Amino acid sequence: MERKDNPDHSKEPALDPEQGPGNFAESLRMFRESVRASAERPAFFWTRQRNTILARINKPAPSAKFRALVWAPAALVVFLCLFLLVENSKAPPPDLAAGSDQILLIEVERALNQDYPEALAPAAVFNDEIKKK
C-alpha cells in the first residue's frame, strides 16, 4: 500500500470538475465519449473474443503422460550434454605440453652439469685461454 502523498483535503471540491466551469466539464464529457467511441467494436468482435476465452478456459490441462513425453527428451539432452562435458574435461593433455616439459627437463639437467653459471660463461672462456698460455 502506498501511504505517502497525503492529499490536501481542502482541495477536494476540485475532484469534481463537472461542477466547475462549464468548458472544462464539457471537455471531460467529450473526452469520455471519444475514449468510449474508440473502443467500440462490432458485435461479432465481442462474440469471437468471448468464444476464444471460453475455449481457452475449457481446454484440458496437459496430462501427466503428455508432460512426461515433453520432459523425457529434454532430460535426456541435458544428461548427454553433461556427460560429454565431463568426458572432455578428463581428456589427456596434448602432446605439445609433454614435449615442452621434456625440453625443460633437459635444459635443467644441462645447467646442473655445468661447472659455472651460464652468466659467467665469457669469464670461463677467458680463464681457459689464460691456462692454455
Added chain:
Amino acid sequence: MTSAAEAEMQKRTIEGGDFDWIVLQNQKQIYRTLLFIVRNADAAEVLTQECFLRAFRKRDSFRGESSLATWLMRIAINLAHDHLRNRRLAFWRRLMRTDRIETIQAPAAHRSAEHALINQELVSTVHSAVERLSPKQKTVFQLRFVEEMPLDAIAQVMDLEIGTVKTHLYRAIEAVRSACGKQAI
C-alpha cells in the same frame, strides 16, 4: 462497496463456473480500459483474454470483499502495467503513440463544422495532457472520468489508500485543466 448478499452471489457465480455470463458482463469495460492504457488494439485484445483466464485460474482467491467488476479491473490494470514494463515493446509503443492521438475523434453529434473543429481540438488537448500524466495519474483519471468509478473502488483496483487516489486525481485534473486553459488562450 457491494452488500454482503451481492458479494455472496458474485462469489457463487464465479465458483459455480458461469464464466460466460461474467465475460459478457465485463469484457467491454475491461477491453476499453486496457486499450486506453496500452494504446494498441491487438495488445488490448490479448490482455483482455489473459485477464479473464487469470481470473478463472485464481477464482478461489476472490473473497467477495469488492465487486466482481472491481476485482477483474484490478487484474486488468496489473496486466496492463506489466505489459508496459516490458521493455522489448517500448519501441513499438512509441511508434503507436505518435499516431494514436490523431486518430481519436470527437463525438460527431454537433451542429456546425466550426463547432466540430473546436470540439476536436479540445478533445485532442485533453488526450495530449492525459498522455503526459504519470501512469498512476493517468489510470486514476481514466477510471474516474471514463469508467465513472467511485473513488473507493479506484482505491481497491489500484491497491492505494483513498487519500492517495485523491492526490493523484487532483494533480491529474490540475494538469489537464491547465492544458485546456492554455489551449483556450
